[in-house]
Amino acid sequence: MRFEYLFKETTSGLRRNGLVAFAAISTTFIALLLFGLALLISRQVSLMIEATTGNVEVAVYLTDPVNPDTVRSLTTTLTDLPVVENVDFESKDEACERFRKLFANQEALVNNVDCNALPASLRVRLEDPEKYAQVEAVLQGQPGIDRIVDQSAFLDRLFAVTRVFRVGVLLISLVMLVSAAILIANTVRMGLFARRKEIGIMKLVGATNWRIRIPFLVEGLFESLVGATVAILVLFGLKVAFINPLNESVQFVPWIVNSDVIAIVPWLVLAAVVVSLLASLVGMRRFLDV
Amino acid sequence: MISLQHVTKVYRNGTTALEDVSVEVEKGEFLFIVGQSGSGKSTFVRLILKEEQATKGEIYVAGKNLAKLTSWKVPHLRRNIGTVFQDFKLLQDKTVFENVAFTLEVIGKTKQVIDQRVPEILELVGLGDKLNNFPDELSGGEQQRVSLARACVNRPLVLLADEPTGNLDPTTSVEIMRLLDKVNRIGTTVVMATHDQAIVDAMRRRVVELDKGKVIRDQARGVYS
Numbered sequence: 001m002r003f004e005y006l007f008k009e010t011t012s013g014l015r016r017n018g019l020v021a022f023a024a025i026s027t028t029f030i031a032l033l034l035f036g037l038a039l040l041i042s043r044q045v046s047l048m049i050e051a052t053t054g055n056v057e058v059a060v061y062l063t064d065p066v067n068p069d070t071v072r073s074l075t076t077t078l079t080d081l082p083v084v085e086n087v088d089f090e091s092k093d094e095a096c097e098r099f100r101k102l103f104a105n106q107e108a109l110v111n112n113v114d115c116n117a118l119p120a121s122l123r124v125r126l127e128d129p130e131k132y133a134q135v136e137a138v139l140q141g142q143p144g145i146d147r148i149v150d151q152s153a154f155l156d157r158l159f160a161v162t163r164v165f166r167v168g169v170l171l172i173s174l175v176m177l178v179s180a181a182i183l184i185a186n187t188v189r190m191g192l193f194a195r196r197k198e199i200g201i202m203k204l205v206g207a208t209n210w211r212i213r214i215p216f217l218v219e220g221l222f223e224s225l226v227g228a229t230v231a232i233l234v235l236f237g238l239k240v241a242f243i244n245p246l247n248e249s250v251q252f253v254p255w256i257v258n259s260d261v262i263a264i265v266p267w268l269v270l271a272a273v274v275v276s277l278l279a280s281l282v283g284m285r286r287f288l289d290v
Numbered sequence: 291m292i293s294l295q296h297v298t299k300v301y302r303n304g305t306t307a308l309e310d311v312s313v314e315v316e317k318g319e320f321l322f323i324v325g326q327s328g329s330g331k332s333t334f335v336r337l338i339l340k341e342e343q344a345t346k347g348e349i350y351v352a353g354k355n356l357a358k359l360t361s362w363k364v365p366h367l368r369r370n371i372g373t374v375f376q377d378f379k380l381l382q383d384k385t386v387f388e389n390v391a392f393t394l395e396v397i398g399k400t401k402q403v404i405d406q407r408v409p410e411i412l413e414l415v416g417l418g419d420k421l422n423n424f425p426d427e428l429s430g431g432e433q434q435r436v437s438l439a440r441a442c443v444n445r446p447l448v449l450l451a452d453e454p455t456g457n458l459d460p461t462t463s464v465e466i467m468r469l470l471d472k473v474n475r476i477g478t479t480v481v482m483a484t485h486d487q488a489i490v491d492a493m494r495r496r497v498v499e500l501d502k503g504k505v506i507r508d509q510a511r512g513v514y515s
Contacts (some may be wrong), residue, residue, distance in 0.1 A: 206366065
């Protein structure tokens with residue numbers, strides 16, 4: 001098929017129903033923007049979880065004074081468990097150091113706390129944070145343990161909150177994608193209707209159905225890809241506008257970086273292509289029976 | 291070239307448009323199909339183009355059984371059949387050249403072929419100087435010549451004309467008939483549905499007369515009635 005023919009048919013189609021095309025483009029844009037946001041939020045949440053829990057899922061606080069033999073035997077017991085990824089010993093001094101760092105901007109707190117009050121601990125990282133019970137079971141009754149603190153309660157809440165948010169955004173984006181599809185189907189259908197005489201003649205002189213369909217497919221594809229491009233640009237803009245300042249001021253949390261945004265681009269483009277092709281095919285289904 | 295064997299066409303609303311029609315058209319023949327409005331002339335044309343399916347009987351065009359032709363092969367059938375209609379069916383927003391070129395474009399001919407063949411065929415129908423005019427700047431006879439050029443530019447085996455002179459005055463009609471005759475003389479089979487008595491009588495070609503969907507006369511070198 002000659003490119004010139006394709007180009008001519010597609011652009012004339014876009015000109016003809018510009019307003020509907022605009023509606024299709026903007027709906028695709030909003031849908032893909034929300035879709036991209038959902039993906040980025042997921043990424044941000046998993047980064048935060050990695051930062052807060054990737055280091056420690058279970059803290060085993062030890063009684064004073066700490067016996068090096070106890071530390072050694074507990075560490076061995078723990079590392080023998082298959083769910084345990086690794087075990088770190090944090091001495092009282094290290095605990096104090098971490099405390100000072102964590103609350104560096106609250107001097108009163110730092111000055112009033114006696115570092116001696118902070119216990120030494122074994123910090124356990126699990127392969128699967130949900131298998132916390134196994135750790136507790138194996139440590140039950142061992143000497144030298146003050147208490148075992150599981151972060152899973154905190155994690156559960158974090159997961160619950162972010163899940164609602166993520167699923168919500170994803171659902172909205174899904175609804176928007178469906179409406180984008182309907183609008184694209186509509187532009188295609190209007191285009192077919194506006195050109196029914198032309199199409200009748202095309203069929204009469206022996207144009208194949210695909211010959212007639214492809215300009216409309218390209219038209220729908222063009223609309224959704226324009227929407228996708230704008231959505232990607234806006235996502236980058238949002239990242240620069242909101243995440244970059246946070247990155248400066250809130251440094252103890254890892255934030256998404258540009259490469260995270262780039263990583264979702266293929267998914268957005270794929271969504272745009274799939275939606276527009278499906279929509280166009282549905283839009284012209286009944287029109288093109290020979 | 292075209293063969294209808296005991297063809298019956300009943301439309302979905304129950305109207306019987308053709309009933310047990312058998313007609314053989316040889317290659318290179320010129321055939322008139324005459325009859326009143328509603329006698330089945332247009333159905334005859336639509337069946338040959340496979341715009342409609344026969345309810346009963348078999349239709350062969352250029353050796354192919356239309357009933358067995360899959361839908362994706364229909365376009366290839368139509369490339370062998372040129373069509374001319376009473377209402378010209380020209381695209382108003384395209385020039386004369388573009389209207390004719392359109393046929394070649396949609397079947398994927400290259401620009402070189404188009405640039406060579408389109409002016410050639412338009413010259414042949416006497417519109418060599420109107421390439422860049424739009425259809426509404428032409429007279430009815432000229433528009434019908436454009437549509438004739440479009441039908442012939444792809445060098446079809448068969449030319450189907452459904453009331454081609456229906457909207458034209460007698461003088462213009464004669465011009466169109468001269469062209470159809472010319473097309474026929476270079477070997478194209480021509481099937482023309484008409485109720486223009488003067489033309490049929492003047493041409494003295496084979497006449498098939500339909501009445502209420504039945505063939506009531508099939509006469510070589512015939513007249514209208």
